[in-house]
Amino acid sequence: MTKTYDRQDGETTKAYTAFTIYREMGSGRSLDRVEEKIYGTQIGHKRGTNLTSLKRWSREWNWVERCRDCDRDREHEHEQRQIKSEHEKAAYVRDLENYHRQQKTIGMATLSFTARSLDAIGFILEPIHQSIQKSKVLTQDQIDVLFSSQIAAKNLMVAATSGAEMAARGLVIEELMVVVESEIQARSREI
Structure with a gap:
């Protein structure tokens, strides 16, 4: 047309x-x-x-009327770009918030699992610890449990570190969200 x-x-x-x-x-x-x-x-x-x-x-x-039509259409296009830009910003903020929640949740769950697992290893190792304190000789089964527990503890520490990093990333993202939201508000006041 x-x-x-x-x-x-x-x-x-x-x-x-x-x-x-x-x-x-x-x-x-x-x-x-x-x-x-x-x-x-x-x-x-x-x-x-x-x-x-x-x-x-x-x-x-009819130049005057045609220019009015052109100005009106350009203003409408500008408004539509503004609305689209605001929607994109809002979607970005929502995505960032979701990512933040996921990172924090996964990180905290990993830390919780690690803590419970370390408690379980401690429970398993308690009889071995008591045997060592009583200067008893360890059985081969106890040595195997001790060795396996050491490997499990090491793996859990890696998981704990990973969980802590994810939780920290979630917190950093939370701080970033504050900055992004304040920037969006500042720009919307300029418009």
């Missing part, structure tokens, strides 16, 4: 070119400025000699 500010059927190239110059001037539009822009650099041009043609084209091709 042709818009009113596009070239109209029967509109000459010169008239449309002059209109586009007028249209792009924005709120400071004037036929005098269009004349100056088009003809002002020509040698021997006397100011106002082409103003009659510009006035006729403006009247004949």
